[in-house]
Structure formats: C-alpha cells, structure tokens
Amino acid sequence: MNFKASKPPHKVDIKVAMASKKIMLISRRENKHLKTLLIMIINKEMAAQSRETRQKKIIEEEVEKEKSFFTSDSLFSKIKAREKNIGIATVYRFLKDLRAKGKIHTYLCDKKILYSKGEPNHCHFICEKCNKSRHIKLSRLDFIKKEIKEDICHFQLDVYGICESCKEKINKREN
C-alpha cells in the first residue's frame, strides 16, 4: 500500500499566552501573521483614540465659547464646521456626560432643550390672553433657597399672567 507522505506539521515552538491564561501553541509562520494582525489592530485602535481625543477637544472648546443658552443643534453646526467627520451622537454623548457631572444645566424652552454652563435659571412669563412668552431673568435666588433645603443646582420657572399690551387693550375697552 502506498501512503502519501503527509506534510510535516509547522514547527510548533512558540507559546502564546491567551487572555484565558491558557497557553496556545502556534507555528512561527502563524506567529508572524499574528504579529502583523496585532500591529494592524493596535494602529487602528490608536487612530480611533486620537480621533476621539481630537473630537472631544473641539467639542470642549465650542462648549467653552458658549456664553449663554445654547441648543445641541447650534453647537453641532459650529463643531461640524471644524470637524467634518463628527456625528451628532458624539456631541449628545458629550453633553450627557457634562450634565451628569453637573457642569451644564438643561432647560426646556419652547419644546426644545437648552443647555447652559452658567445660567442658574431659565424663566418665562407667559400671557394667558395672547399666549406670547418672554424670558425673565431672576438674579436673586434667596426666595427659593428659603423654601428648599436641598442643594439647588438650577431651576426653571413659568409665570403666567396678562402681558402689558393685553392689559392696555383691556383698559382701553373699559374706558
């Protein structure tokens, strides 16, 4: 009987420690491929990391420039002008992170979310007759601090009533 001589196995002389702490035996040739693959993975990882760092820095700088209230959309367009390959999800993630750290406040204004670094409140006066609303600025927070024992971060207030122009119209009609 003729037996085909089987190919000699690759020289198995390299031990690779696996994540599972098991030792894997691989050949020299496989080792070379593995090394190339690892270098490729590491390079890709490093490129992704440096891109992330660069993008984070741009977002940080743009948030820093905001002096009052801003929306994620307006912030995103400023960031996008500097960094084309950035997605809104990255910006949202960053803002969420800042919010969790207490570095920015969020408010609801006309069904939109507003962000702010330093504004401790966001208040509206809403007319019940004409439905127009305007922003009011409250600089003194003593009145709210008297009522609330917890540490206050920021607050939002909607005050309802009759606006100046509606009041004038009513007065004219009455006279």
Ligand SMILES: [Zn+2]
């Ligand atoms: Zn806050």
Ligand SMILES: [Zn+2]
């Ligand atoms: Zn508002």
Ligand SMILES: [Zn+2]
């Ligand atoms: Zn009004």
